[in-house]
Amino acid sequence: MIYIIDHQDSFTWNVVHQFAEFEKVHCTDYFNLNLKLLRRSNVIVFSPGPGSPKDYPQTSKIYKMFKGKKKIIGICLGFQLILSNEGGKIKQQNKIFHGYQSKVKVNNKSRIFKKNKVFKIGRYHSLKLNEPFKSKDIDITMRCTKSNIPMAFEDNLNKVYGFQFHPDSFLTENGKFFIKKILSK
Numbered sequence: 534m535i536y537i538i539d540h541q542d543s544f545t546w547n548v549v550h551q552f553a554e555f556e557k558v559h560c561t562d563y564f565n566l567n568l569k570l571l572r573r574s575n576v577i578v579f580s581p582g583p584g585s586p587k588d589y590p591q592t593s594k595i596y597k598m599f600k601g602k603k604k605i606i607g608i609c610l611g612f613q614l615i616l617s618n619e620g621g622k623i624k625q626q627n628k629i630f631h632g633y634q635s636k637v638k639v640n641n642k643s644r645i646f647k648k649n650k651v652f653k654i655g656r657y658h659s660l661k662l663n664e665p666f667k668s669k670d671i672d673i674t675m676r677c678t679k680s681n682i683p684m685a686f687e688d689n690l691n692k693v694y695g696f697q698f699h700p701d702s703f704l705t706e707n708g709k710f711f712i713k714k715i716l717s718k
Contacts, residue, residue, distance in 0.1 A: 536574035540582025547701035579611025612695035643674035655704025
């Protein structure tokens with residue numbers, strides 16, 4: 534079962550429907566988490582949401598509790614939450630990307646996606662990872678082709694993955710492909 538934590542975002546149900554094509558999904562609001570179901574799940578997804586990682590301390594606790602024990606996937610805010618918990622600093626971007634289509638390029642650190650592959654993706658974020666970012670386990674694996682902003686990461690040792698973009702967006706070409714590749718890893 535996939536457990537999705539809804540950070541009260543209008544995109545969460547798009548994420549739910551996309552993941553439900555691959556496995557049974559249970560989704561609860563951030564303020565009504567079900568620890569029993571979280572423990573039974575094999576994948577935990579941190580949804581998009583408003584605000585910044587510091588606004589969701591319960592999700593940070595869940596990340597620390599289940600990292601290395603369950604596959605964890607972060608989308609948009611979820612991406613930022615994970616990186617924040619790994620010592621990354623999240624900051625406001627100069628340009629806000631809400632409803633933008635961009636191109637991302639896969640680098641040679643990805644063990645899931647083909648090196649140098651370029652994808653068109655949908656962006657809905659005003660925050661970004663401040664670099665430099667150093668981690669012994671997390672590799673930034675996709676970057677925006679224009680701004681070089683980190684757009685995806687992989688931690689294959691602990692099975693933690695993240696997308697700054699929305700695989701669920703109509704602006705992301707073949708978004709199901711991203712979810713399928715991560716779930717099959």
